[in-house]
Each structure stands twice: as structure tokens, then as C-alpha cells.
Amino acid sequence: MLHTVNKSPFETNSLETCLGLAKSGSDILLIEDGVYAATVGTTVSVRIEETMKSSRVYALAPDLKARGIRPDQVIVGVQLVGYDGFVELSVTNETVQCWL
Amino acid sequence: MYVNRRAPHGTIYALEGLEVVLIGAAFDQDVCMVFIGDGVFQLKKGQDTSDSDIKNFSPTYRALGDYDVNRLYVERESLEDRGLAGGDLMELTWEDEDDDWNEKPSIQLVSRQELSDLMEAQDVILNF
Amino acid sequence: MKFSIMVNEGPYTHQASDTAFNFTRAALEAGHEIFRIFFYHDGVNNGTRMTTPPQDDRHVVNRWSELAEQHGLDMVVCVAAAQRRGILDADEAKRNGKDGDNIAPGFRISGLGQLIEAGIEADRLLVFGD
Numbered sequence: 001m002l003h004t005v006n007k008s009p010f011e012t013n014s015l016e017t018c019l020g021l022a023k024s025g026s027d028i029l030l031i032e033d034g035v036y037a038a039t040v041g042t043t044v045s046v047r048i049e050e051t052m053k054s055s056r057v058y059a060l061a062p063d064l065k066a067r068g069i070r071p072d073q074v075i076v077g078v079q080l081v082g083y084d085g086f087v088e089l090s091v092t093n094e095t096v097q098c099w100l
Numbered sequence: 101m102y103v104n105r106r107a108p109h110g111t112i113y114a115l116e117g118l119e120v121v122l123i124g125a126a127f128d129q130d131v132c133m134v135f136i137g138d139g140v141f142q143l144k145k146g147q148d149t150s151d152s153d154i155k156n157f158s159p160t161y162r163a164l165g166d167y168d169v170n171r172l173y174v175e176r177e178s179l180e181d182r183g184l185a186g187g188d189l190m191e192l193t194w195e196d197e198d199d200d201w202n203e204k205p206s207i208q209l210v211s212r213q214e215l216s217d218l219m220e221a222q223d224v225i226l227n228f
Numbered sequence: 229m230k231f232s233i234m235v236n237e238g239p240y241t242h243q244a245s246d247t248a249f250n251f252t253r254a255a256l257e258a259g260h261e262i263f264r265i266f267f268y269h270d271g272v273n274n275g276t277r278m279t280t281p282p283q284d285d286r287h288v289v290n291r292w293s294e295l296a297e298q299h300g301l302d303m304v305v306c307v308a309a310a311q312r313r314g315i316l317d318a319d320e321a322k323r324n325g326k327d328g329d330n331i332a333p334g335f336r337i338s339g340l341g342q343l344i345e346a347g348i349e350a351d352r353l354l355v356f357g358d
Contacts, residue, residue: 021215083254091352100227100355123340228357
């Protein structure tokens with residue numbers, strides 16, 4: 001399943017709820033304010049790193065760029081995709097769960 | 101699957117989400133509702149909006165059983181985090197025509213793990 | 229592949245409408261079909277032609293109208309949500325005794341059944357909101 005998360009993990013529990021319910025082998029795409037979860041050195045960075053042991057984590061590049069987050073500030077292993085990649089992820093997964 | 105994560109009244113998502121479920125019931129699909137996080141507050145009994153002058157739509161949940169929406173999954177962990185138990189929720193029921201029209205509870209408390217399995221099996225998931 | 233898109237928030241206040249728009253455009257560019265775009269909750273506010281955003285910013289409403297025209301998209305604004313928030317076409321205005329309408333080109337007002345159908349008919353349904 002593709003899970004998208006659009007909220008900052010410091011604002012609400014959407015990311016935590018998503019990660020608590022997503023199965024191993026999921027694709028997790030951070031979009032909009034959700035991309036803040038992809039940055040290094042935060043209280044959730046370790047959670048993201050743990051998640052990457054069993055699922056794939058992506059971040060929407062235009063949203064990172066909009067927020068001034070440079071590639072070197074992104075957790076290693078988080079894959080950056082554009083909107084075309086977002087579309088592709090929604091094609092390759094049978095279902096999309098858009099966490100709000 | 102309709103995913104409800106927000107408390108009632110503070111925002112319109114619970115009310116308008118319920119409207120989708122009721123309309124959707126006419127389409128003969130296999131549906132369920134899931135209440136996670138603050139969504140569990142939507143089912144709390146005793147809601148009274150008379151002093152706030154806003155709509156009390158909580159009685160509408162009672163109609164779900166009549167519309168064949170009889171699988172309301174409430175995440176146990178979310179309830180516990182909020183100091184609630186099954187007894188704090190409205191008693192919502194449905195009548196099982198395959199079992200002599202016996203009245204059965206629509207709300208099922210499920211663990212996060214069970215919810216995860218349920219979610220994985222869905223074709224379409226709507227978040228409000 | 230056939231997509232349905234649900235937009236739950238209005239223009240500018242949330243990024244939802246922008247993300248939905250960018251996704252829709254990318255899906256069309258990749259050769260996919262958009263079955264329907266359904267606007268619900270405050271998303272109905274994407275359907276008013278009365279907005280005047282600053283000149284140096286994107287025009288969210290017009291952008292949707294133009295994309296719809298270019299690709300023959302079906303953009304539906306939920307009637308119940310629209311009535312609550314004052315988005316109307318000429319028929320709704322007449323039916324409800326209002327002195328004007330404000331629906332933008334390319335949008336049509338219809339019931340929640342269109343959302344359910346959108347979920348059933350499409351291969352994928354994505355929700356953009358708050």
C-alpha cells in the first residue's frame with residue numbers, strides 16, 4: 001500500500017498513526033508539511049530510520065525545496081521523487097491511504 | 101473503509117464524513133468505519149450541544165445500522181490513551197436478518213494490529 | 229490507469245488544492261485518465277469564480293477551470309457542502325432563493341453519490357486535505 005502523510009510530525013500525530021498501522025513492505029510518501037519528518041537530527045529521525053528497515057520512505061522533492069530543505073539535510077535512505085514519481089507510486093501500489 | 105481520526109464539533113469532518121457514509125450506503129458496497137485517535141470521541145455517549153448552539157449530530161450514528169453500515173471498528177489503544185472504555189461509547193446496534201433479526205452491537209473494539217490487517221485488505225480508503 | 233481525486237480544502241488556506249492540481253497534471257502527462265475530481269468540505273470553495281488573488285500568485289480556481297477545459301475533466305462540487313458554504317450555480321440560486329450565483333467554469337454541482345461512484349469506478353482514489 002502507498003501511504004501519504006501531509007502533516008508535520010511536530011504538529012499532529014498523523015505520521016505516528018500511519019507508521020503504527022502501515023505493514024512492512026509499504027511505500028510511505030511524505031508530502032506538503034509531512035516532508036519535515038524527512039530531515040536529519042529531529043526527534044522523529046530515528047523513527048524514520050527504523051521504518052526504512054522494513055518499508056520504503058519517500059519525500060516529495062518540490063515540497064522539500066519549497067521549505068528550504070537541502071538534499072544533504074534529508075535522512076540518508078529517504079528517496080526523493082517528483083510529482084511524476086508520486087503518480088508512479090500510486091500506480092504500482094494497489095491502494096493509496098492518504099493520511100491527513 | 102472510512103477512516104475517522106477527528107473529534108466531533110471542533111471541526112466539520114465528523115459530520116460531513118458521516119453524510120458520505122450514509123449516502124454511500126445506497127451503493128451496495130462492502131463498507132466499514134474506523135475510529136482512530138480523536139475519532140473515537142465521535143462515538144462518546146451523552147453529547148449535548150444545547151448550550152453551544154451547534155448541531156448535535158451524534159444521534160445520526162444510530163441510523164447506521166438501518167443502512168447496513170454495521171462494522172464500526174474502534175481502536176482500543178486510542179480509547180485507552182483518552183481514558184475511555186467501551187462503556188463510554190453509544191450503544192449502536194443493527195438487526196441481523198440472517199439471524200432472526202437479532203440485535204447486535206455495531207461497534208467492535210480492535211487492537212492496532214487487527215486494524216492494520218483490516219486496512220491492508222481494503223480496496224478504497226477515504227480519510228476525512 | 230483511472231484516477232479519482234478528492235479535494236477537501238479550499239484554495240490558499242491549505243496546500244491540498246495545489247498538491248491535488250499538481251498530481252492531476254502529472255497523472256495526465258503520464259497518460260493516465262482522471263475519472264472525476266470531487267470537491268468536498270471546504271474544497272467546494274475551489275469552485276467560486278469570484279476570487280481575486282494577488283497578481284504575483286497562482287490563480288487556483290482558474291487553473292482548475294483551464295485544466296478541466298484542456299482535458300475534458302469532470303469536476304464536481306458536492307451540493308450539500310456547497311449549500312453550507314454558499315457556492316451555487318444558477319439552478320441552485322433559483323431553487324434556494326438567492327440573488328446570484330458564483331460557480332466557476334468547468335465545475336458542476338452534484339450529490340455525494342458522485343463521490344462514491346468515483347471511488348468505485350476508478351482504479352485509484354486519492355484524497356487531498358488537511
